[in-house]
Amino acid sequence: MTAEQEIYKLREELNQHNYNYYVLDTPIISDYEFDLKLKQLQELEAKHPEFFDASSPTQRVGGEITKSFETIQHEYRMYSLDNSYSKEDLLDWENRIKKIIEGEIKYTCELKYDGASISLTYEEGNFVKAVTRGDGFQGDNVTANVKTIKSVPLKLRGDFPSKFDIRGEIVLPFEGFNKLNEERIEIGEEPYRNPRNTASGSLKLQDSAEVAKRPLECLLYNLTGTSLGVSSQFESLEKARDWGFKVPNVAKLVNSIDEVIEFIAYWDEHRHSLPYETDGVVVKVNSLQQQDELGYTAKAPRWAIAYKFKAEQVSTKLESISYQVGRTGAITPVANLEPVELAGTTVKRASLHNADQIAKLDIRVGDMVYVEKGGEIIPKILGVDLSQRTSDSMPTEYINNCPECNTELVRQEGEAQHYCPNYNGCKPQVIGRIQHFISRKAMDIEGLGGETVALLVNEGLISNYSDLYELTKEQVLPLERMAEKSADNLIKGIEQSKSIPFERVLYALGIRYVGETVAKKLAKHYKSIEAIAVASEEALVNVDEIGKKIAESVLAFFQSQENKVIIERLKQFGVQLEMSAEQLEGQTNLLAGQAIVVTGVFETISRNDLKKLIEDNGGKVGSSISSKTTFIVAGDKMGPSKKKKADDLKIPIISEAEFLLKIDN
Ligand code: AMP
Ligand code: ZN
Numbered sequence: 001m002t003a004e005q006e007i008y009k010l011r012e013e014l015n016q017h018n019y020n021y022y023v024l025d026t027p028i029i030s031d032y033e034f035d036l037k038l039k040q041l042q043e044l045e046a047k048h049p050e051f052f053d054a055s056s057p058t059q060r061v062g063g064e065i066t067k068s069f070e071t072i073q074h075e076y077r078m079y080s081l082d083n084s085y086s087k088e089d090l091l092d093w094e095n096r097i098k099k100i101i102e103g104e105i106k107y108t109c110e111l112k113y114d115g116a117s118i119s120l121t122y123e124e125g126n127f128v129k130a131v132t133r134g135d136g137f138q139g140d141n142v143t144a145n146v147k148t149i150k151s152v153p154l155k156l157r158g159d160f161p162s163k164f165d166i167r168g169e170i171v172l173p174f175e176g177f178n179k180l181n182e183e184r185i186e187i188g189e190e191p192y193r194n195p196r197n198t199a200s201g202s203l204k205l206q207d208s209a210e211v212a213k214r215p216l217e218c219l220l221y222n223l224t225g226t227s228l229g230v231s232s233q234f235e236s237l238e239k240a241r242d243w244g245f246k247v248p249n250v251a252k253l254v255n256s257i258d259e260v261i262e263f264i265a266y267w268d269e270h271r272h273s274l275p276y277e278t279d280g281v282v283v284k285v286n287s288l289q290q291q292d293e294l295g296y297t298a299k300a301p302r303w304a305i306a307y308k309f310k311a312e313q314v315s316t317k318l319e320s321i322s323y324q325v326g327r328t329g330a331i332t333p334v335a336n337l338e339p340v341e342l343a344g345t346t347v348k349r350a351s352l353h354n355a356d357q358i359a360k361l362d363i364r365v366g367d368m369v370y371v372e373k374g375g376e377i378i379p380k381i382l383g384v385d386l387s388q389r390t391s392d393s394m395p396t397e398y399i400n401n402c403p404e405c406n407t408e409l410v411r412q413e414g415e416a417q418h419y420c421p422n423y424n425g426c427k428p429q430v431i432g433r434i435q436h437f438i439s440r441k442a443m444d445i446e447g448l449g450g451e452t453v454a455l456l457v458n459e460g461l462i463s464n465y466s467d468l469y470e471l472t473k474e475q476v477l478p479l480e481r482m483a484e485k486s487a488d489n490l491i492k493g494i495e496q497s498k499s500i501p502f503e504r505v506l507y508a509l510g511i512r513y514v515g516e517t518v519a520k521k522l523a524k525h526y527k528s529i530e531a532i533a534v535a536s537e538e539a540l541v542n543v544d545e546i547g548k549k550i551a552e553s554v555l556a557f558f559q560s561q562e563n564k565v566i567i568e569r570l571k572q573f574g575v576q577l578e579m580s581a582e583q584l585e586g587q588t589n590l591l592a593g594q595a596i597v598v599t600g601v602f603e604t605i606s607r608n609d610l611k612k613l614i615e616d617n618g619g620k621v622g623s624s625i626s627s628k629t630t631f632i633v634a635g636d637k638m639g640p641s642k643k644k645k646a647d648d649l650k651i652p653i654i655s656e657a658e659f660l661l662k663i664d665n
Helices: 003-023 031-049 087-100 174-186 195-203 208-211 233-243 257-273 288-294 355-361 427-438 449-456 464-469 486-499 503-508 516-526 530-532 535-539 548-559 562-572 607-616 640-648 656-664
Strands: 072-073 106-112 116-123 124-134 138-140 163-171 217-224 252-254 278-285 302-308 311-324 331-342 345-349 370-374 380-384 595-599 621-622 631-634
Touching: 031 530, 072 124, 087 195, 087 257, 087 278, 087 288, 087 302, 106 163, 106 217, 106 233, 106 257, 106 302, 116 195, 116 217, 124 138, 138 331, 163 195, 174 195, 195 640, 217 233, 217 621, 252 257, 278 288, 311 427, 331 355, 345 380, 355 380, 355 548, 427 449, 427 464, 427 503, 464 562, 503 516, 503 530, 530 548, 530 562, 535 548, 548 562, 595 607
Parallel strands: 595 621, 595 631
Antiparallel strands: 072 138, 106 252, 106 278, 116 124, 116 163, 163 217, 278 302, 311 331, 311 370, 331 345, 370 380
16 A cells, blocks of 8 residues: 555544544544554654645644634624523414415424534535634634534535535533533632533634643534535434534424424423533424525524523522632632532532622522522522521621631732632642642652642641652651551652653642643743743743733742742752753754744645744744744645735745754754
């Protein structure tokens, strides 16, 4: 087999496996085997850039940066839907449409997925672009981000129309949402409130590699275009599924509003077992010809209507409010409720978020409150049943002092949360920070768990993470549940963490807002903790993706005398506080401040390696040509429109060979 044939074969195989896994939910090979094949393809493509294909399964990893999303006109408008809330509403709707069309009407019932609407364009079976709904007439071009979603086919299968748009909803299934939130809590960020906002927020992230990490899914429900070769909504769903789209199997074709009501009743009860959030049912006239006759109002199609589920709610008594202190000192008020059954689980607690939320709801101990459960881990309180409030009820007074250490709380302007400023003396903060330090993605200290950290702090053996490195076996042996072997492992694990690379140490320090990605960026840019510690706020915000909030937090961290001492100690113990010689190899600042666009097909180097070279030499890879572009590295087959844009803006174009010379010092 020639390399070309092998590349094509692997692409086809991987597309099929992707389809089995993400669309059919029935994988036939293991993740490991899949990764092996993908890697094989990556290597072949790197060796043979002449066979580059934007629709290759290797193109999903992301990495493209979008600074501002281009506005794109929808070829066909994206309408909204009228709502209904009862059988009467639905019968009214049927009466209205029966005045316009004659003959039998069938309806397609679908679920209303709660996410971010999206319109995908396909030409000749290739994914071309993805645009958000926006105002219905025009939306944002989020192609680079949507490309990373594995259930969006990059190449279609079977007998598809040559050009069409397909509409759907990008959702974040509960499982992925909850995992994402666990990670947020771990870095001291407030958890996301609900999957829907998180899904739409994800589409607007600048770094598509970040989007690739989020387990988003794209569920499709509408074909738009001419010559689609279908005559009904139900048929178009089936066709779209055949072409490789993820079209949930729940749609049902029915003959009457009574059957619509049955469908609604069934899903109102069973929707909680679905992996993603739904907020209703969408009923559509099935025949496309009848749809045509019915047409649109100013806002919505006449041929469809949404039925909104009532969110499941119960009322229960608020027994008390307690206040939790997080690792960063953030205070979260929690409602302790009289236990009650809701959507299949027993609810005892609900987050009250912050002082404003309590004031807004005017929620008081002893009140009967309404509780609702969406996809979130923690249910939410919607309001108070005032009719049941007793005359002796007193407004809730928010605490002024930390429930753990009694320090007076502070609340910064523009922030919703109160904080305990007792950074070094407040137990949950001290323990939480060390627990974060040893966690898997940070220093990954084997043999030491969260509970042991709490024990060590409570026994007065450590009071910050640098103290870990002075622990002796003799000190830990007397601790509860500590045996000879586990004590050895603990000390060994701590010792081994001294070789954890700088970027992870930086993350482990637990600087507020410095998550894994930001830590990587800072480490790469500054190369040592000393350089970060003396960086000014202006310098920090000039680093890619570092905003004011992060810069201020970094500055504050290094201004603290205590932190200076702790870092000095870490250094003495031999923890990695700078990039190693190995990591620094090949890194220069030759291209600092330059924005470089890479386009076309290259001969001696893969596109990804080229991008990496640019970044290793301090440059930034831009995704589209603009007046800010410093120069373009063009391989073979640079597109004519790009060429014209570059010429118009007088941006220099250099070849791959010229580029390699430029950085060859
Ligand atoms: P609304 O935003 O309340 O006006 O509802 C309209 C939106 O519902 C559409 O823009 C779609 O994004 C979304 N939607 C979710 N599921 C469906 C579906 N099965 N059919 C049509 N629209 C849907
Ligand atoms: Zn405190």
